[in-house]
Amino acid sequence: MRFRLELWRQTGPDDPGRYEVVEADGIDPEASFLELLYQVNEGRIASGLDAVAFDSDCREGICGSCSLVIDGMPHGPRQVTSCQTFMRDFEDGQTIRVEPWRSNAFPVIRDLVTDRSAFDRIIEAGGYVSVTTGPQPNPNSMPIAPATQEAAMDAAICIGCGACVAACPNSAAMLFTGAKVTHLNLLPQGQPERRQRTLAMVEQMDEEGFGGCTNHGECSLACPQGISLDVIGMLNREYRAALRGKPVAGTSGMTAQ
Amino acid sequence: MRLDARIPDGPIDEKWSRWLDAHRLVGPLNRPSHTVIVVGTGLAGASAAASLAAQGFRVKSFCFQDTARRAHSIAAQGGINASKDFANEGDSVRRLFVDTIKGGDFRAREANVWRLAELSENIVDQAVAQGVPFNREYGGALATRSFGGVLVQRTFYSRGQTGQQLLLGAYSALQHQVAQGRATVYSRHELLDVVLVDGEARGIVARDLVTGELERHAADAVVLASGGYCNVYYLSTNAKGSNVTATWRAHKRGALFANPCFTQIHPTCIPQSGEYQSKLTLMSESLRNDGRVWVPRDPDEQRPANAIPEEERLYFLEERYPAYGNLVPRDVASRAAKTVCDEGLGVGPTKRGVYLDFRDAIRDRGRAAIEGRYGNLFEMYQRIADENPYEVPMRIYPAPHYAMGGLWVDYELQTTIPGLFAIGEANFSDHGANRLGASAMMQCLADGYFIVPHTVTHHLTKRREHVDETHPAFDEVVRDVQARIDRLMAVGGNTAPQVFHRRLGNVMLDRCGMARTEAGLIEAIAEIAEIRDAFWTDLRIDGRPDHLNQSLEYAGRVADFLELADLMCLDALRRAESAGCHFREEYQTDDGEALRDDEHFATVTAWEHAGEGVVPVAHDEALEFDSVALATRSYK
Numbered sequence: 056m057r058f059r060l061e062l063w064r065q066t067g068p069d070d071p072g073r074y075e076v077v078e079a080d081g082i083d084p085e086a087s088f089l090e091l092l093y094q095v096n097e098g099r100i101a102s103g104l105d106a107v108a109f110d111s112d113c114r115e116g117i118c119g120s121c122s123l124v125i126d127g128m129p130h131g132p133r134q135v136t137s138c139q140t141f142m143r144d145f146e147d148g149q150t151i152r153v154e155p156w157r158s159n160a161f162p163v164i165r166d167l168v169t170d171r172s173a174f175d176r177i178i179e180a181g182g183y184v185s186v187t188t189g190p191q192p193n194p195n196s197m198p199i200a201p202a203t204q205e206a207a208m209d210a211a212i213c214i215g216c217g218a219c220v221a222a223c224p225n226s227a228a229m230l231f232t233g234a235k236v237t238h239l240n241l242l243p244q245g246q247p248e249r250r251q252r253t254l255a256m257v258e259q260m261d262e263e264g265f266g267g268c269t270n271h272g273e274c275s276l277a278c279p280q281g282i283s284l285d286v287i288g289m290l291n292r293e294y295r296a297a298l299r300g301k302p303v304a305g306t307s308g309m310t311a312q
Numbered sequence: 313m314r315l316d317a318r319i320p321d322g323p324i325d326e327k328w329s330r331w332l333d334a335h336r337l338v339g340p341l342n343r344p345s346h347t348v349i350v351v352g353t354g355l356a357g358a359s360a361a362a363s364l365a366a367q368g369f370r371v372k373s374f375c376f377q378d379t380a381r382r383a384h385s386i387a388a389q390g391g392i393n394a395s396k397d398f399a400n401e402g403d404s405v406r407r408l409f410v411d412t413i414k415g416g417d418f419r420a421r422e423a424n425v426w427r428l429a430e431l432s433e434n435i436v437d438q439a440v441a442q443g444v445p446f447n448r449e450y451g452g453a454l455a456t457r458s459f460g461g462v463l464v465q466r467t468f469y470s471r472g473q474t475g476q477q478l479l480l481g482a483y484s485a486l487q488h489q490v491a492q493g494r495a496t497v498y499s500r501h502e503l504l505d506v507v508l509v510d511g512e513a514r515g516i517v518a519r520d521l522v523t524g525e526l527e528r529h530a531a532d533a534v535v536l537a538s539g540g541y542c543n544v545y546y547l548s549t550n551a552k553g554s555n556v557t558a559t560w561r562a563h564k565r566g567a568l569f570a571n572p573c574f575t576q577i578h579p580t581c582i583p584q585s586g587e588y589q590s591k592l593t594l595m596s597e598s599l600r601n602d603g604r605v606w607v608p609r610d611p612d613e614q615r616p617a618n619a620i621p622e623e624e625r626l627y628f629l630e631e632r633y634p635a636y637g638n639l640v641p642r643d644v645a646s647r648a649a650k651t652v653c654d655e656g657l658g659v660g661p662t663k664r665g666v667y668l669d670f671r672d673a674i675r676d677r678g679r680a681a682i683e684g685r686y687g688n689l690f691e692m693y694q695r696i697a698d699e700n701p702y703e704v705p706m707r708i709y710p711a712p713h714y715a716m717g718g719l720w721v722d723y724e725l726q727t728t729i730p731g732l733f734a735i736g737e738a739n740f741s742d743h744g745a746n747r748l749g750a751s752a753m754m755q756c757l758a759d760g761y762f763i764v765p766h767t768v769t770h771h772l773t774k775r776r777e778h779v780d781e782t783h784p785a786f787d788e789v790v791r792d793v794q795a796r797i798d799r800l801m802a803v804g805g806n807t808a809p810q811v812f813h814r815r816l817g818n819v820m821l822d823r824c825g826m827a828r829t830e831a832g833l834i835e836a837i838a839e840i841a842e843i844r845d846a847f848w849t850d851l852r853i854d855g856r857p858d859h860l861n862q863s864l865e866y867a868g869r870v871a872d873f874l875e876l877a878d879l880m881c882l883d884a885l886r887r888a889e890s891a892g893c894h895f896r897e898e899y900q901t902d903d904g905e906a907l908r909d910d911e912h913f914a915t916v917t918a919w920e921h922a923g924e925g926v927v928p929v930a931h932d933e934a935l936e937f938d939s940v941a942l943a944t945r946s947y948k
């Protein structure tokens with residue numbers, strides 16, 4: 056297959072950046088989007104040009120490294136990660152525009168590589184249960200209904216890629232933060248720190264410069280893990296309850312133990 | 313050099329508790345004055361860093377990804393073993409120990425493996441306490457399933473994303489310690505060398521991958537948790553960035569490298585489709601609980617899989633190994649798949665593939681049950697192979713997956729360089745010549761949560777002079793690292809680093825993969841030397857070293873793989889026997905099973921670097937089997 060790529064080039068946070076048009080020929084339809092870029096880079100290096108920088112690691116949709124906006128859509132048209140987007144999903148001869156995540160909270164480091172450390176700082180603010188290594192209770196002394204485990208797991212599968220932020224017109228990080236709050240606040244282990252966790256993570260989220268949610272729903276549609284907007288609902292309820300200092304009453308669908 | 317594994321005295325089930333009772337402690341007030349560097353934030357590194365920081369030491373944690381949470385461990389799928397016997401099958405520490413020793417074809421150290429089996433129970437408890445959502449039964453108790461090479465259900469799991477959930481548990485524990493001010497995470501940093509003072513590890517030199525700056529970090533102990541080296545095969549199930557640089561640099565500074573030829577080729581991966589493919593995707597071994605492996609009996613079979621009648625299908629694992637069937641260990645399953653494909657019975661466009669079929673499981677237990685167990689794996693398969701595995705069988709083929717070899721460590725997980733520890737896949741220790749499924753994560757977390765925090769503490773109690781970043785040893789190492797970068801940048805050829813990597817991978821897979829011969833290995837060594845020469849004359853790195861430069865990072869890793877590959881072949885040549893994943897065609901039984909030579913090779917081979925261009929020196933650690941009798945493995 057053949058493609059005309061408009062690749063975003065930027066040498067650092069202070070460079071305004073520009074698109075560079077690159078022709079890619081002889082591409083296997085079974086190649087992933089990242090493999091397309093490897094192939095382009097291999098050719099560029101051999102002909103004395105410089106390679107385009109982009110993040111990737113696992114190449115199987117779980118590490119959350121890859122982060123390309125493909126034709127205006129975070130990760131491309133299929134609601135899977137960039138590494139799981141295959142060239143067979145595009146038309147032969149098509150022009151494809153490739154950009155980095157666009158958000159003030161994710162400054163561009165180089166080309167398609169951004170700095171997403173803001174997410175680490177949100178977790179650092181409270182995305183954990185404060186246990187340290189040592190003897191722990193027998194897990195079966197704390198039974199957890201499969202439905203609760205499943206609901207927690209549906210949120211815990213977030214890969215932290217940031218597509219939700221890139222997709223949101225407000226650059227909100229509510230899907231990311233809501234997923235972690237939902238995962239931990241639904242489980243019995245998360246109860247003692249429930250209120251404090253919610254407040255601290257939301258505060259950090261604001262401090263990092265992410266916007267607020269105005270219910271566009273783009274985040275969930277871009278999320279390669281298909282994390283539901285319910286986690287934002289849960290985050291809002293948890294936050295309101297935490298501000299009032301009251302324990303949160305469960306709601307249907309997302310019932311805490 | 314005499315290798316002393318420093319195994320404590322006493323009966324095997326008391327060794328670890330005796331060691332713990334005898335080891336020396338650092339008082340809580342003194343701990344913040346000690347700095348420990350942990351390289352790697354996978355299961356091993358993140359758990360070690362979080363535990364050491366929680367004890368009160370100052371921890372510096374390093375990874376080359378943009379955040380600690382993206383370490384390769386995130387991709388582990390199927391589950392983690394623990395001898396809890398929740399399924400009331402008579403499982404025990406002893407059984408997990410025996411299974412692991414036997415699965416490793418009697419090439420692992422008994423004392424270490426026993427400790428691993430003992431600690432396995434604590435790991436699941438620790439993870440649950442962190443909020444890891446393991447699958448639960450209807451009554452709310454933890455669910456378990458089976459993996460290859462065992463007859464009990466001792467594998468705990470979170471859907472098909474167990475590694476992700478365990479790693480996020482360890483990562484969040486680490487972020488908790490960052491918030492407490494005890495740990496600092498240096499992401500987008502790559503260790504490029506280890507700094508020794510008076511023969512002890514006292515720090516590292518790391519490159520800030522964003523600015524290109526070479527940084528000095530001094531410490532009182534260094535823990536390497538940098539993962540495995542299966543990317544030496546170019547195509548593997550490992551993450552793109554996984555590499556050998558950290559352990560290889562340590563090796564060249566004096567740490568012995570053990571059993572480099574012990575690499576595992578995993579039986580259930582999606583077959584390769586094209587030349588530009590950059591990775592192979594694993595389909596978790598847990599699928600062999602319900603999937604049946606087969607090929608058509610007729611090499612000229614043209615019909616689609618579902619149209620082939622039962623009697624014309626060769627269920628080669630079930631036929632050959634009736635006791636374990638589809639759940640034989642990985643080395644056995646991979647070799648069997650290779651054999652049927654070599655006989656021309658393979659399926660798919662390249663004929664290098666076998667079917668993994670869920671038809672019977674779906675018929676007997678219903679689609680919903682299968683979806684509940686493996687839904688995300690089926691989706692992943694469909695996404696990549698563009699076929700629906702609920703309707704047609706998956707096609708699978710073996711792929712390089714896991715490195716049993718690694719830095720030689722003693723019972724305290726210390727390398728031959730004092731103060732330098734190696735944990736997780738980076739060390740050689742517990743899996744012998746073949747790792748059983750769901751045992752890697754167990755080992756990473758046993759090492760990181762429960763072993764190295766104590767053995768590092770013990771090391772820190774010894775008095776030593778204060779060393780900081782101004783010590784002349786750092787100047788010297790920084791000079792060496794800079795010279796290496798300059799040399800890479802200066803080659804000035806025309807070829808991208810991945811081209812050499814691909815060539816190397818082809819040679820290694822062919823000659824030092826699932827089957828090896830003396831002649832093939834000798835040829836491989838010559839071919840590797842040619843690729844290495846080509847690399848150092850025709851490499852081109854674009855850009856400059858003082859900014860984010862992925863070509864430079866990659867070239868450095870390929871350079872180290874080119875040296876490691878040589879050692880792997882040497883080791884495979886020297887080990888004139890077949891054991892586990894190391895299958896030398898010259899040494900096999902009449903029915904094609906691995907033929908060990910316990911008289912000469914019941915050993916760990918640890919290689920000493922003897923200088924550039926000089927043949928490395930092999931040292932043997934003799935393995936003794938007192939708690940389990942040396943026996944020929946049989947899964948029939």
Ligand SMILES: Cc1cc2nc3c(=O)[nH]c(=O)nc-3n(C[C@H](O)[C@H](O)[C@H](O)COP(=O)(O)OP(=O)(O)OC[C@H]3O[C@@H](n4cnc5c(N)ncnc54)[C@H](O)[C@@H]3O)c2cc1C
Pocket residue numbers: 351352353354355356357374375376377382383384385386387388389390391392474475501502503504537538539540549550551554555557558594596713714735736737738749750751752753754756
């Ligand atoms: C697809 C797949 C599925 C698997 N499934 C299972 C399973 O179901 N059960 C099981 O038990 N095992 C499984 N395994 C094996 C298991 O995941 C690995 O063995 C294990 O995760 C290795 O963990 P680790 O902590 O040793 O290293 P890794 O997770 O590989 O982490 C290495 C770390 O070191 C860092 N690093 C490396 N070099 C440097 C350097 N030079 N400088 C700075 N940092 C560096 C990296 O950034 C990273 O943080 C699977 C493996 C794969 C590939």
Ligand code: FES
Pocket residue numbers: 110111112113114115116117118119120121136137138139
């Ligand atoms: S590279 Fe890991 S999710 Fe795409």
